[in-house]
Amino acid sequence: MRNIERIFVHCTASRQSATVNDIKAEFKKNGWKNPGYHYLIDKSGVISQLLDDSGVSNGVKGYNSTSINVAYIGGIDDTGKGVDNRTEEQKKSLRNLLKILHKKYPDAEIMGHRDISPDQNNNGIVDSWERIKECPCFNAKEEYKDL
Ligand SMILES: [Zn+2]
Incomplete structure (x- = not known):
């Protein structure tokens, strides 16, 4: 069993209408x-497990071996700017999933991707694909501190 220290919340930084298969194709x-x-x-709140918890996913460089990564599909507006556009269904599913995961890994801290990413050049400019300053486009630490 892996030692899980953190549960990271992400957005996919893709269209909200993207499907699980679209996102998988992106990884590929x-x-x-x-x-x-x-x-x-996904936007209707359906949770898909892409990898067993025992596996290592590709969520936050340098932290993957000790983390679980969770994402909602969406997180950008029509112009590509970061936005918290979670649907009510996504919010509900996200909270439920995090509750279950936190019960399973009580010592793990729930946080957003952006809460750990360094501002590499300290100039606020980051790789657009990773959106390390924004992801998941809301304050996950604050929102889930009661879990
Ligand atoms: Zn992220």
Whole structure:
């Protein structure tokens, strides 16, 4: 069993209407052997498990071996800007899933991707694909501190 220290919340930074298969295709395009997230929540709130918890996903460089990665599909507006556009269904599923995961890994901290990513050049400019300053486009630490 892996030692889980953190549960990271992400957005996919894709169209909200993207399907689980679209996101999987994206991983493949990136040349990733493993998916970017263990769990993925589509706009209707359906949770798909892409990888067993025992596996290592590709969510946060440098932290993957000790983390579980969870994402909702969406997180950008029509112009590509980061936005919290979670549907009510996504919010509900996300909270339920995190509750279950936190029960399973009580010592793990729930946080957003952006809460750990360094601002590499300290100039606020980051790779658009990773959106390390924004992802998941809301304050996950605050929202789930009661779990
Ligand atoms: Zn992320």
